[in-house]
Amino acid sequence: MRLTQGTFSFLPDLSDAQVRAQIEYCLGRGWAVSVEYTDDPHPRNAYWEMYGMPMFDLKDAAGVMAEVDACRKTFPRHYVKVNAFDATAGWESLRLSFIVNRPPVEPHFALEREEGAGRLQRYRLRY
Amino acid sequence: MGKMDRAAPQASERYRAGVMKYAQMGYWDADYVPSDTDVIALFRITPQEGVDPEEAAAAVAGESSTATWTVVWTDRLTACDRYRAKAYRVDPVPGTPGQYFAYIAYDLSLFESGSIANLTASIIGNVFGFKPLKALRLEDMRLPVAYVKTFDGPPTGIVVERERLDKFGRPLLGATVKPKLGLSGKNYGRVVYEALKGGLDFTKDDENTNSQPFMHWRDRFLYCMEAVNRAQAATGEVKGTYLNVTAGTMEDMYERAEFAKELGSAIVMIDLVIGYTAIQSMSKWARRNDMILHLHRAGHSTYTRQKSHGVSFRVISKWMRLAGVDHIHAGTVVGKLEGDPNSVQGFYNVLREEHNPVDLQRGLFFEQDWAGLRKVMPVASGGIHAGQMHQLLHYLGEDVVLQFGGGTIGHPMGVAAGATANRVALEAMVLARNEGRDIWNEGPQILEQAARGCTPLKAALDTWKDVTFDYASTDTPDFVPTATPA
Numbered sequence: 001m002r003l004t005q006g007t008f009s010f011l012p013d014l015s016d017a018q019v020r021a022q023i024e025y026c027l028g029r030g031w032a033v034s035v036e037y038t039d040d041p042h043p044r045n046a047y048w049e050m051y052g053m054p055m056f057d058l059k060d061a062a063g064v065m066a067e068v069d070a071c072r073k074t075f076p077r078h079y080v081k082v083n084a085f086d087a088t089a090g091w092e093s094l095r096l097s098f099i100v101n102r103p104p105v106e107p108h109f110a111l112e113r114e115e116g117a118g119r120l121q122r123y124r125l126r127y
Numbered sequence: 128m129g130k131m132d133r134a135a136p137q138a139s140e141r142y143r144a145g146v147m148k149y150a151q152m153g154y155w156d157a158d159y160v161p162s163d164t165d166v167i168a169l170f171r172i173t174p175q176e177g178v179d180p181e182e183a184a185a186a187v188a189g190e191s192s193t194a195t196w197t198v199v200w201t202d203r204l205t206a207c208d209r210y211r212a213k214a215y216r217v218d219p220v221p222g223t224p225g226q227y228f229a230y231i232a233y234d235l236s237l238f239e240s241g242s243i244a245n246l247t248a249s250i251i252g253n254v255f256g257f258k259p260l261k262a263l264r265l266e267d268m269r270l271p272v273a274y275v276k277t278f279d280g281p282p283t284g285i286v287v288e289r290e291r292l293d294k295f296g297r298p299l300l301g302a303t304v305k306p307k308l309g310l311s312g313k314n315y316g317r318v319v320y321e322a323l324k325g326g327l328d329f330t331k332d333d334e335n336t337n338s339q340p341f342m343h344w345r346d347r348f349l350y351c352m353e354a355v356n357r358a359q360a361a362t363g364e365v366k367g368t369y370l371n372v373t374a375g376t377m378e379d380m381y382e383r384a385e386f387a388k389e390l391g392s393a394i395v396m397i398d399l400v401i402g403y404t405a406i407q408s409m410s411k412w413a414r415r416n417d418m419i420l421h422l423h424r425a426g427h428s429t430y431t432r433q434k435s436h437g438v439s440f441r442v443i444s445k446w447m448r449l450a451g452v453d454h455i456h457a458g459t460v461v462g463k464l465e466g467d468p469n470s471v472q473g474f475y476n477v478l479r480e481e482h483n484p485v486d487l488q489r490g491l492f493f494e495q496d497w498a499g500l501r502k503v504m505p506v507a508s509g510g511i512h513a514g515q516m517h518q519l520l521h522y523l524g525e526d527v528v529l530q531f532g533g534g535t536i537g538h539p540m541g542v543a544a545g546a547t548a549n550r551v552a553l554e555a556m557v558l559a560r561n562e563g564r565d566i567w568n569e570g571p572q573i574l575e576q577a578a579r580g581c582t583p584l585k586a587a588l589d590t591w592k593d594v595t596f597d598y599a600s601t602d603t604p605d606f607v608p609t610a611t612p613a
Contacts, residue, residue, distance in 0.1 A: 007557065041363055084296075
């Protein structure tokens, strides 16, 4: 199963040049880029592990790419994503978030059901 | 009318029983300077022959505040000068003889806190049928911060919705299930499942999908949530379907909303025709239950479309941001429904910005400070398809739900393929835009290139490439362009 979280999951995996172009777009808008990874891609897992702090003061795409690569090398079998954070008043959240590394075999989610009264189903997603 | 007519009469004269011009009664004051806390309304007035525009404006001010057709001595038991709305400016509408823009200021104490019903009962209550006017249109309003702060606003808002759905950096994608009437619950859920699995973020009930003989609401909700959960498992992505809880009574709506909550839905939907108070009640319910609230603007074109009479959709947008909805249909520009590009961008700015500057080109007559009120996600729906993706992104930006109903379900390879085509087209366009490409001009090539790796997108482009809805808009801003120095 191809996990379709993130801004560009329906496109072929981005090349390094494409990733770098997106990072340049984010830095150009004054957003802070950060790298996160996980082996638990449940859609409600809000907190992937942070690979270091958001790079608030780094304005150079090459520097950010080095962090992305370091994370991918350290966790080659994890999902890795690049986030861009915008601290502007009234937003103060992510502006872009896309996957840059996937495990060689992506997990499948199984849907468990529990019957309730009145045809009600309780659903649970698990690997 | 002459200056003499407008001179303030002595109090004893002013309150003598009989009929008097509205301007003389104190509803016209060319020297009035609105205070920061006044509500200001801008009306387009078309006076009857022989009625001068200042008197017509004064009549609108009078009939939308304290006046009746004749003098009443009981005014003198009140601080009536304060409670009278004041028409203070009348401008001819550029290029439209016989029509005028009238500016009217209302004291804040005329309005109940946090009540759209009360605000509208004054501003559009009686006055639209007033005989001395041929036609009347409420074009825009300035809502003072003091009044804005009495409303709760959207229960979720754009930023929190994105965080809750974990979707950033691109418009959201939706589709309305078609045919909107006649499907059984089980077949209806099939469309939802296919569309969400194929790549959409949302599917949607239509405005009149409520509880009919062919599909009762509980059946629809159960099958739809099965589809949502199956699609989430198939993609690992958060999905939703707008369950329309519109019904004949508030009791029924609450019952349906509670069931949607029990089933774990992230979003419920209501129609504009349920009325302002019902909308505010559902907004409170949504806030209490962490539910995204989608509003379909069913019925609005009866009063928003014609320029001479009614209420502009930019005003409805302002009221709905106050009333507190998270989504509202606000036009597509390129689709099958009414939508001049400038007017539509004006609506979008009202819904999405922190602060609106005066922008006559987009129909915004007033500066509007939203005082931190959350932002409403506009929804673009009606006759749009993947081949227009560059135009949609150009006109509407990123914080919008693009809803391709026919453009998903009508795909020659099936519903899931239709959804995939839209998602691929969207992501390819955002990627290209972020890379600095000129999507307005290169859009078709960008789509063609993306279609080389995506058969469903190629089929979508082949099927709909020549479909456009190129008709003149009826609702366009009237303004005189200001020459900008070269």
